[in-house]
Amino acid sequence: MKGMILAAGMGTRLRPLTxxxxxxMLPIAGRPLxxxxxxxxxxxxxxxxxxxxHYQPEAVREHxxxxxxxxxxxxxxxxxxxxGTAGALGRLRDFFTETFVAINGDMxxxxxxxxxxxxxxxxxxxxxxxxxxxADPTSRGVVExxxxxxxKRFVEKPAADQVFSNLVNAGVYxxxxxxxxxxxDDTYADLGTDTFPRLLRDGxxxxxYPSSDYLLDIGxxxxxxQAEEDVRTGKIRGF
Numbered sequence: 001m002k003g004m005i006l007a008a009g010m011g012t013r014l015r016p017l018t019x020x021x022x023x024x025m026l027p028i029a030g031r032p033l034x035x036x037x038x039x040x041x042x043x044x045x046x047x048x049x050x051x052x053x054h055y056q057p058e059a060v061r062e063h064x065x066x067x068x069x070x071x072x073x074x075x076x077x078x079x080x081x082x083x084g085t086a087g088a089l090g091r092l093r094d095f096f097t098e099t100f101v102a103i104n105g106d107m108x109x110x111x112x113x114x115x116x117x118x119x120x121x122x123x124x125x126x127x128x129x130x131x132x133x134x135a136d137p138t139s140r141g142v143v144e145x146x147x148x149x150x151x152k153r154f155v156e157k158p159a160a161d162q163v164f165s166n167l168v169n170a171g172v173y174x175x176x177x178x179x180x181x182x183x184x185d186d187t188y189a190d191l192g193t194d195t196f197p198r199l200l201r202d203g204x205x206x207x208x209y210p211s212s213d214y215l216l217d218i219g220x221x222x223x224x225x226q227a228e229e230d231v232r233t234g235k236i237r238g239f
């Protein structure tokens with residue numbers, strides 16, 4: 001199985017830390033966030049990894065190389081302009097020809113990917129989105145499930161008075177190649193605002209996978225500090 005790390009973002013909410021460094025290279029307890037994601041993939045049996053780059057790409061390439069010293073093989077996808085989470089995947093449709101996994105490059109997590117893949121296959125799903133509960137879901141994609149954990153509604157960053165659930169997109173996805181067929185070539189497209197709502201409208205089988213594993217979106221300076229604390233206290237394993 002192959003995996004994707006979505007890592008082209010500018011990390012603007014993490015400035016000044018990202019003035020000269022992509023957010024996926026920010027150190028957490030002495031090791032880049034990238035190392036945690038690569039380790040997670042490898043420990044779940046995924047050793048073919050693609051990663052999209054745009055901002056400060058040389059930092060990632062110099063650190064990761066071809067992936068050999070990390071026990072993986074890496075394919076780079078360079079974006080001259082940002083293509084968004086869906087656009088980044090769409091241009092790799094020839095790479096992802098079977099069930100695959102994608103992880104947002106700002107997620108620090110210990111999620112059991114293998115269990116999510118098993119869930120996905122047991123539901124014959126088109127796409128399965130890992131979910132977790134938050135107190136304030138307005139900054140993420142909010143999901144409503146039916147009794148079989150099939151997604152009924154997906155709304156990206158709803159206003160406070162439009163929140164219908166505390167289950168939100170965790171940024172870890174299992175998908176079928178079918179998802180990529182309708183993503184336009186070299187055009188910006190987002191999974192949350194474009195792809196998932198369209199798949200729901202088309203009646204595709206989208207499921208939510210609620211997880212109690214450690215999940216932290218390192219999108220702000222506050223959450224970055226939380227990541228350091230969580231590694232120090234053992235909430236998530238360091239190196």
